[in-house]
Amino acid sequence: MKRNRLIPILLAAVMAMSAVPVAVGAAEASSDPVVLDVFLNHTWYPTDKFEGIIPETITEKTGVKLNATRAVDANQLGLMMASGDLPDIIFTDQELSRLSNDSLCYSYTDLIAQYAPEWKPSEMAIANATASSQDGKYYFLYSHAYTAEEYANATSGFPMSSSLLYRGDIAEELGFPADKLNTMDDLDALYAKVHETYPDMEVLVYGPVLNFGYFDIQWALTGNTSWVEKDDGTYVHTVASENYYNARKKLNEYFRLGYINPDSFAYDESTADGLIYTGGSFSYENATQGYAATFTEMGKAYNPDLKILEMKPLGEDAAYRLVHLGWAATFISKACKNPEAAIKLMEYLFSPEGARLTMWGREGIEYTLSEDGAPIFSDEWVEATKDEALFASKYNTNFYFGTTGLTEAIGRTAHLSAEYQDVYDLMRQKIVAAPWFGLAEPKDPNSDPFIQTEKLKELKENFDARLVMAESDAEFEKIYAELLDAARKIGLDSLTEYMNAEITRCKALYE
């Protein structure tokens, strides 16, 4: 008898669960603003809710509300493209070439001409995006784009970049305040003193995410391109450059002096983070934009005097090379239920007002502009930044589809104290904008140059730790020779020839 009742109950439960999508769909259809489905192709994305002061203001300004779905697997977008089941909008930093296709997405070229003729993106922004398509149209505009002039004229802010975080309190105690640290020799002397005074402390910890980025920057290298310009105007791959050799040689010297713990190459981010603010390490490869200040706050629980600072650029050839074209792209798919609303949303998000709103909140409420154009945030905003969950739910700065690199950078650093701002001022002086490197990067995943580029990146990663941990000069030379040999087998020479032509061609476009 009991068994007889169970089956109808289960069937009823199944029917009830099946009815859920119908009910939700009906509710969405009756809402006033245009609701567009957006797929956020970033599994790490901090939100999938279009809620909070900033999204609500975007809806007020544009009449568009977004129903966001965040990826949980890297293959989801591929499946959508192959099956033709694309959502209205796709926000992604992957598959740009495949999505720049008339059969899958509307081109911005056509939509702007039809629905937003007033919107005039810069020629450079159009050229950068058009490089990903085959038909001469552009299907997106890069978010977080920048120009050299913007940074040259900026009075604050610095883009997200590798940075060397160090214990400022210990450095001062040992006689190395920030103003006494001006060259790599000063850093060598500081490390030696730290190692002598605190033998149990790890002097330099490898960054699980950003590797040895700060030291690369001191030799004018960057992770965003594998190419370095030589004095004669030709281009050489990172692994074959003197810059790379010298940067790894310096790190190897630190390793052999006992400053780098070999185990640190296996640390995950939590472990490496924890060491710096709990007293286990002296310096740590991390990032700009406020990490040092955040770790200082976190470390106060263990040591009230703890102060983590960012190291200023010390290398003679130090250069923060901005070579990328931007970061991600927002595509409007052919399945979009309202392409007019979608392109007008993008027009607003790419406008100065929209870009600021997404990163700084509402002008006059969350911020006011100082004389030099930098935002002065309200106390409420600054207080909220101390609680990540509160800040995200209250303001939600995550729908930054059209913001610029500088707008973001200023928003993230404007509330920091002078000791961080001063370092960013010095860093800004070392910015070298060269987007032609990004434009020249091979974009067709099936082409030989693309495959060779990826293989060489992997090869470099595999050899990085070996070079740093070489036990002697002879071993270092042997490993470096092995690296070059392996790189040539992958096709370093033909790739160098190809990239020299490509970079020269792209550079000419900017001139």
Place this chain on the structure above:
Amino acid sequence: MLARRNRIRYTREDWLVDIVVYIIVGVVFFITSYPFYYSLVISLNNAQDTARGGIYFWPRMWTFASYSSFFGDATWLFGLLVSVARTIVGTVITVMFTMMVSYGLSDRKLIFRKGYMGLIIFSMYFSGGLIPYYMLLRSIHLLDSFLVYVIPSALSAFFIFIALSFYDGIPGELRESGMLDGASDLVIFIRIILPISLPLVATIAIFSGVGQWNAWFDSAFFVKNKGLRTLGYLLMETINQANVPTNAQAALQSMAGSKVSPFSIRVTAMMISVIPILCIYPFLQRYFITGLTIGSVKG
């Protein structure tokens, strides 16, 4: 008398062997259970404090922050509900289908039996791939529906072969006696075969139930409705958010200052997904062991 005899027989060598066995069992128990215990301890300790190291057997700074980051909003409760529903409904359907189909296939007089078996074996070794599978689900309107969790998994070739091995061990006389009494095939199956198949039911139920409980892939690829997200999907989503890639420059900031760390999130996710299984397993283990050995002895 029996007890006395046993005492007399318990020699020094027996004691020695017992001690050695207990030590080995203890060591094995510790090695296998400690990672779970350690994960539980870490998940209950302050993530920032964990970074200092030195925590092995007891949390130093108790916190439920990692757990509250999971269960902080109603999405998780919905996810839990959906996972419980799919586990119950999916397991019942899978067990029902597997038992009935394999019982039918176990009858050697079944017409086209070899053909059916061929189809099942073929489906076990070959699949159309993700995209054709997605298009199939779309064409039969299973996308974005709760049914996509329970219908495609209703029948598994692996379970059918386990069940066929079991039915091979049931004497044909049982069925014949039912037929002599005038029972139909369905009555024979429900009244005679099913009651003696509990080890098989438990085996398939536990395999299927664990699979349903942990499933996230179908929720990610075949369902857009947030009200139908499973617990496994939400756990995967949370773990993903703790893994910020290097090229996501704008997002690196989101990790700074977090009260939880990627490591604490991972261990917490592991505990949340494992604890319900750990609770159910001991009760089904008796049947499970019997079920696994089904068909292992012939003759």
